[in-house]
Amino acid sequence: MKKLVITGYREKNTAVLFEDGKETEIRVIEEEGSILNNIYVGRVNKVVPNINSAFVEISKGIICYLPINEEHVIFLNRKNTDKVCQGDIVLVQVVKDAIKTKRPMVTCKLNISGKYVAISFDNKGIIGVSKKITDSRRIAELKTLLKEYATDEYGFIVRTEAEHADNKDICDEALKLVNEFEDIVRISSMRPAFTLIKKGGNSVDDMVSSMKLRKEDEVITDIPEIYEALSDKEYTVSLYQDTMISLKTLYNIEKIINDALSKYVWLKRGGYLVIEQTEALTVIDVNTGKYDGKDKDREDTFLKINMEAAEEVERQLRLRNISGIVVVDFINMKDDNIKILTDELCTQLKKDIVKCKYVDYTKLGLVEITRQKIRRSLIEYFTKNS
DSSP states (O other), X not given: XXXXXXXXXXXXXXXXXXXXXXXXEEEEOOOTTOOTTOEEEEEEEEEEGGGTEEEEEEETTEEEEEESXXXXXXXXXXXXXXXXXXXXXXXXXXXXXXXXXXXXXXXXXXEEEOXXXXXXXXXXXXXXXXXXXXXXXXXXXXXXXXXXXXXXXXXXXXXXXXXXXXXXXXXHHHHHHHHHHXXXXXXXXXXXXXXXXXXXXXXXXXXXXXXXXXXXXXXEESOHHHHHHHTTSSSEEEXXXXXXXXXXXXXXXXXXXXXXXXXXXEOTTSOEEEEEEOSXXXXXXXXXXXXXXXXXXXXHHHHHHHHHHHHHHHHHHHHHTOOEEEEEEOOOOOHHHHHHHHHHHXXXXXXXXXXXXXXXXXXXXXXXXXXOOOSOOHHHHHSTTO
């Protein structure tokens, strides 16, 4: 069962997700500062052929990075070439907010999401299905159901919520997304550069939707505006009004966030993690801690600590929203146990709704992981300069 607690912390509306009583995600609810998923009429400011990219200005002073190895570009100006050129007017969507010193990233492959499906230019004429839907009959049924809506321009991605949804509801939403996309293209063709065509999903409603809450789950908040925004959902939503003890204190929110900002994480068996986030990558060191090395079977002890660490590493990546390259230095073990450990780590990483991939166990005994960059990490929200 999941419980989502939304309250104010350091002047930011903050959400902490508990799964079976354990905190697994912390989200700061983006307000005006976020442009993630926004769709703009942008102007190509500069083309840089040697890195196969362009810089697109989407608003006065906001310049974004655009990879130009994309097949589908929606040009809004008259052209006699399909190449991206300086001065072109293009329709783009923000796929990454500005992170640290990096500019926001945009794409010409628009993606508009609904509850059950998303329309996508990455899937031209193709129906992709969430990997969490495993029933082969249902997968085939969903692909057949949506095939008539796909075209050479776009396809669909079927979301997990569609597995048990009514087929009519799915089709109705697919048709709605098609009409919305066509309206976006039509309207954008009549708008000047720097026009915001569609506001992205940065509201509390969209944030909560991304957490995949079900009927048995609960949201509790002490912010009336958030309660009103979520009050018509299928899961339980409660407005906390106790004046004797604050919601933040009741759920120990301050300690949870402070722990998630600390470089040290203790494990049940006495070991601990040291987490160091840098500009280039994140390094996680697994240590034996209180273990004194006197056990008869040290190898078995090391394996148990490493297995516990693998689960905790995955939880910390989600909790802190760590992204990019992650290097984990587990305790050295024999080859047979390394295989057991890496299998367990891969299983744990599948829990993440953000794309997270085990890459390699290097010759130096380091595990390489990559996690997709979408939003700022927790430490960026709560550092002194944030």
